[in-house]
Amino acid sequence: xxxxxxxxxxVSVSEGTPVLLRCNYSSSYSPSLFWYVQHPNKGLQxxxxxxxxxxLVKGIxxxxxxFKKSETSFHxxxxxxxxxxxxxxxxxxxxxxxxxxxxxxxxKLQVIP
Amino acid sequence: xxxxxxxxxxxxxxxxxxxxxxxxxLDFQATTMFWYRQFxxxxxxxxxxxxxxxxxxxxxxxxKDKFLINHASLTLSTLTVTSAHPEDSSFYICSASLxxxxxxGPGTRLLVL
Numbered sequence: 001x002x003x004x005x006x007x008x009x010x011v012s013v014s015e016g017t018p019v020l021l022r023c024n025y026s027s028s029y030s031p032s033l034f035w036y037v038q039h040p041n042k043g044l045q046x047x048x049x050x051x052x053x054x055x056l057v058k059g060i061x062x063x064x065x066x067f068k069k070s071e072t073s074f075h076x077x078x079x080x081x082x083x084x085x086x087x088x089x090x091x092x093x094x095x096x097x098x099x100x101x102x103x104x105x106x107x108k109l110q111v112i113p
Numbered sequence: 114x115x116x117x118x119x120x121x122x123x124x125x126x127x128x129x130x131x132x133x134x135x136x137x138x139l140d141f142q143a144t145t146m147f148w149y150r151q152f153x154x155x156x157x158x159x160x161x162x163x164x165x166x167x168x169x170x171x172x173x174x175x176x177k178d179k180f181l182i183n184h185a186s187l188t189l190s191t192l193t194v195t196s197a198h199p200e201d202s203s204f205y206i207c208s209a210s211l212x213x214x215x216x217x218g219p220g221t222r223l224l225v226l
Contacts, residue, residue, distance in 0.1 A: 032213045032214075034214065034215075036217070041204070041220070041222065042219055042220065043117075043119070043206055043217040043218050043219040043220045044157075044206070044208075044217040045217070046115075046214065046216065046217075049213075049214055051213055051214075090156065090157075092215075094213050094214075094215075100147065100159055100162055101215060103156045103157055104156065105155075105156050106155075106156050
C-alpha cells in the first residue's frame, strides 16, 4: 500500500535555528517525492522534488531534503528558520507518473521570534 | 513557469444556486488536472481526476452529479457545484500535472449561505 507519514503535526522552532520536518513513505514502486508549503488561505507551492536523480535535493527559500531509500525517508531541512517560513508543509508522493498522488497529513511549522 | 490559476478566489452564494470554479494552467498544457477539497486544519482530499476530452474519475463518496467537472481543453478544467448547500462550504484547490509534478492553484473559498 502507498502511504506517506509525516511524523509531527506541529513543529515549533525559534527564528534562526534549524528546521527539521520529517516524512516517511511506503511504496511498492520507486516513488517521486515532493514537499509543498501552504500559507493560510493559499494554494500549495512546490518547495522541492525528488525524481530518482540526486538524493540530496535543494529547493527554494533555502530548504533541502534528502531521499534515503534504506530509511524510506524524505525529511525536509533548513539551516536557519525565518519568520516567513511559518506555514503548513505537506510531504507528497507520486508512485506512478500521471496517477493521483498520496498526501501526508501536513506539519504546521511555527517560528518563534 | 508552471503556473496554475483559479477563478474566483472567493465566492459567496445562496443555498440552492450553482457555482462554477475555473482552473487554468497558464504556461503549460495539462492532460490531467485534479480537484481537491480541503477542510480546516486538514490535508487535501482528492475529489476527482479530470482528463482532457473524457469523463472525470470521481473518488469514492463524491457525488458526480453534484460536482460537475469539465476538462474541455488542455489548459482549462471547471468544477461546478450544483444546488449548493452550506455543507459544501469549503476551500477547493485544483492542480495540473506536468510530468510527475502537480502544480497547484491558489484555491477558491466557497461560502454557501
